[in-house]
Amino acid sequence: MEVALGIAGLALAAPTVVKTCFNLVDALMQKVEKNKSLRSHAERLKAFEIKTGRSKLKQDMKLGEAILKDPTVEQNDKACLEAVFDDAMKTLKEMDVTVDTILQNCDNFLSRKRRVALAKFTEQSRALDTTTNRFHDIVISQTLVQISESNNNVSLLKDFDFTIIGPLEDWKPLNKSAFIHKGRLTRSLKDIPAGTGEFVIESRAYKAATRDWVKTNLRFLAQRLAAAQLAEGILPLVGCREDSVRQEFQLAFCANSYAASAQTLQLLYCEKKTLPTLNFRLGLCANLAEAILHVHTLGLVHKNIRPENVLIASNDNCESNKVFLLGWKYARKAFDAPTVREGEPSTERKIYQHPHRQVEIADEDYCMGHDIYSLGVCMLEILAWAPLISSTEAGETSFNEDFKSGFKNRGLAKDKDEVNPAWLKGQHPRNVQRVLQDMAADKLPYLAGTRMAEVVASCLGCLESEEGRGGDANFRGRNPKEVGADFVDSVLKHTRSVAGAI
Template identity: 30%
Template sequence: MAGPEIVGLALAVPSFLETLVHTGQDLSVRISAARNPRLMTGDLSAFTTRSAQLLAQWTVGNQLCNSSRIDAAIQSALDRDFIDIQTRILEATQYVAQVEKYGRLRRFWVADRPRKALEESTRGLERVVRQFEDTVKAVEASERLPANVFLSADVFQWVGNDISEVADRVCIRKGCLTRGYHKAKPKIGLFLRESRPYGGFSPARVQDIEDDIKFLAKNLTTAVEAMGILDLVGYRNNLDTEDFELIFDVKSDLEPRGVLRAFMASTESLSLSGRVEMCIQLADAVFQVHKLHLVHKNINSGNTIVMSNSEAADSALRIFLVNWQLVRKATNATTMQGETQWWRQIYQHPTRHLELAEVEYSMGHDIYSLGVCMIELLLWKPLVIQPSIDDPPVVSPMFISEAAKLGFEVDATPQDNWLAPRDIQKVLVALAKSAIPFAAGDILTELVVSCLTVLENGFGEALVINDDPVETGLNFVGAVKDRLAQLCI
């Protein structure tokens, strides 16, 4: 923090929260380096090993304090803890300076009073940080458990037959919501529908599919729309078409512009700041998915929808992840089903290309897909050309050209003549290294390459490494998001 000011949680802007985390990191490092054999402080490792998760918790706390749905007593408790965190960080920073001073002089006996004060302050800081996190987790859990996510016919119905297909089993059409449901208000307007067919399956299999849909719906109702996920209204069982439908609210100020892949191919390139901003939005969406302890498994520019905000002064573009049919809990077992279609293999890590994948899907695979999409966004060129959902996908000239430089021959509409999984990765890494520096600079190039090689080279700096693979993945995406935000021009 720049000074001794104390800010209430409801008024804490993102930049203040980031600065507070960095101040805590600096404090933790200084305490570790203090040369005082008597020093027994509280554990402040959360500021260094879980900084992204800590920032996410404070961000959620800020949202809870500004929500009319949250009990005032809970909001007051969160605010008190947040103020206590700031106070103790400021106190500990003053005390550690005194301990450092006497440590340099090796006059440890003189430093007893500031040492004891530092120990007391940091132990209190450790306690209140954990208390804040526990409160946020408890609120999030209570928000999920009672969620009624099934939409009966008296609550929701489709209106008319005008349907706009945007992706595989994803469309936008007009519907009527008769009463407020979760975050959505009653309206007759646009909704996004994702369908999961069950026709021809056994009753047991249909029940399994509905259980999956129900689990996903309960989790997505807690997601934050600003993070690139549309507000989920609920799910319904369409007996006429024999499929389950996930229903998302398309706010009245949002105008659908199509999927990202087609949008990039049909519009002039955005400014560098605009392209970086869209990378931030996509990273935000992935971060939000992982914060729910889910993996998306199908991130690509054909499953990302673009909308313009008609009420924003600059008609700002927003992007949202769609096509949630493969989503599962990050720690759940997987069927090990791989990806065999070439236009999806481009976005999937090489270990996921075989009919029976080599390894279980993890957050690292989502991060790889994020890196591929960032290539497209920063160069403003899709890797797969598909003007509409009815058109067959074609390999982009950009990918074919880069493959040729490496000695690979690729057809525009590959059938049998397609690249080996590791060769696809080689082409993407080479493309990032050759094209992104001129389009967006060296730092963004390194960031993209780190996403593309995350499963081979690990999660990078020790700051984000953790024994828990879920927490490690969350921290890595958080670090990518933070780095993008720092570079936004």
Template identity: 30%
Template sequence: MEAVLALVGLGLAAPGVIDCVVRAGREIETRISSTRHLPDHIRKYRTFGTELSRGVLFTQLELVASAINQRTIGGDLKDQLEACFQKIVECLIAAEKELKKVEANEFKGILKILFGMQLGFESKIRELEQQRDIFTSLANLIHQHQTAPPVSHLGNRVKLRHESARSRPGSLLPTSEIRVAKCEMGKSVVKSVVVESRPFNSHSKPQLEEDIQVLVQKLRQTSSSTSIMNCLGYRQNPFHDTFEILFELPTDPTQRSLADMLASDLKPTLNHRVALCKLLANAVSEVHSIDLVHKSIRPRNILVVGTYHVERSAQTLFLTDWTLVREVGEASVWQGEDEWQRAIYQHMTRQGLHAERKYTINHDIYSLGVCMLEVLLWRPFIVDPAFTIGSASPNPPRELSEFFQQRAVALGPSVGVPERYLKDTQNIMRSAVVVKAVLVDLCRTELPPDVGIERNAGNQGVTVFVKLL
């Protein structure tokens, strides 16, 4: 009974659980094999021991134990499997206790089984068989999940127009990294889509595909969302080692990045700017509501659809660039953001090659605050010196806006940067402390009073505004 008791408290994902199961099965086999003239129900128990140690049940337990940690398997199914396994362990312990009573009545090597004992033992065996059958049904669902292609995998059902080994389909929206293309869905159905790519190699492919499946699964739960585009699924690019996630683009013809609006539009009314901030906050909130962190919130990745009207705004706003997204509880890579155009939107503990802290929801909220600050001031922090309306170069030369640079110099060398760093984006951006100081100062001195910040507020209150706005 020692090996059976060793199973108590073990979950299916516990290291070594299969070895413990095998030992328990062998213990049952060995004990009962030494007894002659076995009644049918005790012979069934020995067969159950064989199933545990090397039979069908062993194979199913091995399958489930190897798959239980996969994030694409639903939580309800995992809970049912764990509960069933624990019930099997409970039944085994109860059966062992009944068997001990039976063995106490052994006479000259022959089991003399009293009627009451026989009924008790038979009852436990029937329970074991019921739980085994339930576990078999659940294990079959795991097997089907592993062998069937995921529903979210689009496969060869879709084709992006004008794609080839030498050129990417579609085009980028101006002042953005949002790629828009036409997608043939079959049966003469053509949709406008946003295409987001994630390259892989032979080593990273399995884990990356699982990450994408989990992401797509969560995004498809938000079909009624007003700030997450309808996710059609994912596919593997036919020409390159790249997975592509496809989002259905809204039909409204007015589609622009927030960065494009900041760079080329005249300053809107305060009401319009506040309305955009509310849309943006709602979009970030919806991401967090499905237990995801976005990790890349910045104007070049924010899609604004429709036009603004004072009485009834028809604008909607969507976050794009889901390539860095992960689940809230998932381990975060402690790799910081070194590309300055991205780093300016990252919390100071996430800047540089090596992040000081893992990524959290609060870091998303900080990025949200920086974007809101740009919107309320209507002054982009990053500009293309050679910007022309309608340009859509994928990698235009960019630099810090003169407005941002001058504020960094105005703060002085002790808080900001020396005057010689004017026009030197790289040196200004080298210090995360300087970037934060500029943002806090802009918040304290430039925000319209109507948004609720007193110009003489202490640093603590201003910093909270920048982070949480």
């Protein structure tokens, strides 16, 4: 108990915080190993045992210390970080007391005190898992803000820096503008080692009249993405290069650990026909939400969040799936960016866009709330494991039966059996939004629980109210740090909380 008592009141910025924290963890794990019942209840403590998990926690704590010492970080943000850290330390201390109670009553298997303590230990393990994840999210978000606000200039990659190896036929397509290919990096870049490896290449074509504009935008994007090496959900950026023969600029991302297993969510829907476990679906939702959080923290809007731009991959050393975003070519800074407000004409894409964007020329600039609406549509599909739209073998567009039924239920059918195809294709965008909200309310409570249904509904309605998690004003005119904190405290926090309770 000495270590546990010694951590009371320990500040994150204290010089011995990392050592003291892990001394407590080690002492706690030794006690847990003494009791078979505790081992089966302590799955969420394994992150403290595994070398990679412990390294991640140490890194988070050191980054947290740096944030607290940074005079440019607002006091409210520092206070939030310290509060989450204090919650984690308090939970560790309480777990130590609970373990002592269990060990003191281990001889009496039917003891009520032992049963209550075991239940409390399970609840505390879940709370610790949720709190450490939230601490990680806040630390990474604040670190990304600091890095992305620096004036680092990113130069175009030259052929002697990075070369694509092999013929065109060797490319592994991921979607219409992204592929995996073997390449060679001649010098190390940050944490990306020199040598031959697998890279994700995303292209954006240009014409002679648009070349300079495309180049300027992609260099800015590359500068922001280069700051995201610590971020989950964004592949490490190698750089931006030009292919003058194909008249396109290309963003190159390192994909060495994930190339063999990488596939889009769109393809995964086709391959995995049966409903996956709720843990699997919640994990995808949480990882996707975290990726979008980091995009917004970098001061960017993605503008292209849909299944074909969500890359699912598994690392050789990791059992769980990773989620990475593709489709960066139209991403731009979130505020004060030059834009022609061009809407989305394609049926396959605009079904994931807010009604504001499903017009030829939008009345308002694209904002973070539009990304969050797209997240809500994707989460609805993931939790129901039913894509809204797909292509048949003949290349025709096919709509989800529940989606079509939603129009019928709202009286938006020509007759009892037939829905006007124009409505399905977004002729009246507000009707599409209302049908999706109905689907979230009707289908998700028994597929994923009431709380997740509410989370999805909040995303789908985020631009319709000035109140709550959403609100048009909440996504315009605010700095990325504030939006990021709100996002962590809402969608991501609730999703992880539900996952942790299973």
